[in-house]
Amino acid sequence: MGAAAxxxxxxxxxxxxxxxxxxxEPKRSGGGHRRYSRYQLRLAARARELVDQGTxxxxxxxxxxxxxxxxxxxxxxxxxxxxRAARA
Numbered sequence: 001m002g003a004a005a006x007x008x009x010x011x012x013x014x015x016x017x018x019x020x021x022x023x024x025e026p027k028r029s030g031g032g033h034r035r036y037s038r039y040q041l042r043l044a045a046r047a048r049e050l051v052d053q054g055t056x057x058x059x060x061x062x063x064x065x066x067x068x069x070x071x072x073x074x075x076x077x078x079x080x081x082x083x084r085a086a087r088a
Contacts, residue, residue, distance in 0.1 A: 001015055001026075001033065001034045001036075004034070004036045004041060004044070007041070008041065008044055008045055008048060009048070010044070010048055014044075014047075014048070014051075014057075015034075015036075015044060017057050018043075018044055018047055018057070018061060021057060021058055021061035022061070023043055023044075023047060023061040023064060023065065024036065024040040024043055024044060026040060043064055043068075046060075046064050046067075047060045047061060047064060050063060050064070
């Protein structure tokens, strides 16, 4: 956790807050240390951007979750459109 916090320029408390808000849930090593994926680190960095702009942590997490859901919906829609165009 310390290395991830240092890399992102945040505190361990900030990363714990993101976990409490269910934005990121790191895996645990055999020794109980938190292990973050690259994707989770990108989410944490985005949360930091929003918080630095004055958004509360809970609101920032909700925004990021909604952004992620929108991106997934757009990917699904694009795949559907490609499939539909291929049939035409």
